Amino acid sequence: MATNQRRIAIRPMEAGDLRQVRRIERLAYGTNLPGTPFERELHNGLAQYVVAVERSPHQQPRHNGAVMGAIRRILGLDEPAEVILGFLGLWYTIDQMHVVTIAVDPTQQHRGIAQRLLLEAHTLATDAELKNIALEVRPTNARARRLYEWFGFENTGTLRAYYSDNGEDAVVMLTPDLVAPDFVERLRYLREEHAREHGATFEPPTEHAPTP
Numbered sequence: 001m002a003t004n005q006r007r008i009a010i011r012p013m014e015a016g017d018l019r020q021v022r023r024i025e026r027l028a029y030g031t032n033l034p035g036t037p038f039e040r041e042l043h044n045g046l047a048q049y050v051v052a053v054e055r056s057p058h059q060q061p062r063h064n065g066a067v068m069g070a071i072r073r074i075l076g077l078d079e080p081a082e083v084i085l086g087f088l089g090l091w092y093t094i095d096q097m098h099v100v101t102i103a104v105d106p107t108q109q110h111r112g113i114a115q116r117l118l119l120e121a122h123t124l125a126t127d128a129e130l131k132n133i134a135l136e137v138r139p140t141n142a143r144a145r146r147l148y149e150w151f152g153f154e155n156t157g158t159l160r161a162y163y164s165d166n167g168e169d170a171v172v173m174l175t176p177d178l179v180a181p182d183f184v185e186r187l188r189y190l191r192e193e194h195a196r197e198h199g200a201t202f203e204p205p206t207e208h209a210p211t212p
Contacts, residue, residue: 006054008113009203010120013049013087015042020084021051028103032165036101041089049089050120052104052113053082055203088117090124097125099135112198118151119194122187126178133178136162136170148173152186 013021018038025035041047086104090097099121104113125133136159137144153173162170176183 006201007203008052008054008085008111008116008201010050010052010116013038013042013051015039017051017084017087021087024084024086024103024105025101027106030165034164036089044091046092047090047100048092048124049087050117051084051088052086052117053084055082085111086113086117088121090121092128092130095131097121097128097130097133099133112194112202114147115151115190115194116198116202118147119187119191122151122175122178131177132175134172134174136172138163138168139171140168145171145173151190152176152183 021038022035038049041049084105085108087102088099089101091100092098102114102117104117121133133153135148135153137148139145139158152175154176155171156174157172159170159172161167178184
């Protein structure tokens with residue numbers, strides 16, 4: 001039954017997540033590219049990182065704070081560990097959000113995780129009253145490009161020899177104005193579609209700390 005399903009939630013990335021996050025990054029991107037400096041990024045006031053985590057049906061959201069966590073462990077009340085399925089990294093600029101990294105565990109694909117992370121990016125950008133969202137993608141990554149196009153990103157240019165592992169170019173993609181009526185309607189449709197296909201397994205969006 002649905003009540004016994006493991007639940008997927010989106011929450012801010014924490015230092016304790018980094019071992020799982022790095023494993024997913026290696027699986028998704030290989031080991032030839034430099035890894036993301038997550039420790040530095042978690043203290044970057046102009047960045048925001050979130051993870052998609054899977055929870056048991058009876059698990060409550062994690063308690064923040066080392067003291068509370070230690071008390072729960074001493075009393076044997078500590079909750080089961082969450083399993084991280086994917087992550088998203090964002091940078092904020094004056095009027096634009098930049099998707100700097102997004103990855104899903106290859107064994108967890110086709111569960112709507114990448115789509116949910118991109119919806120989160122759109123929500124955060126809209127809440128911050130930013131104009132649009134930008135990202136870079138390899139021209140050979142046809143699957144990712146199709147996903148981004150489905151989410152409204154358009155090809156706006158090329159960065160030559162952008163990727164250090166093989167000198168491959170990067171396709172620069174940009175959304176339309178986030179408040180343009182046609183794009184707002186497109187996002188509404190995407191949210192409804194995701195809810196129809198995956199909503200039973202995803203927890204409702206949670207409140208985030210104020211963005212920079």
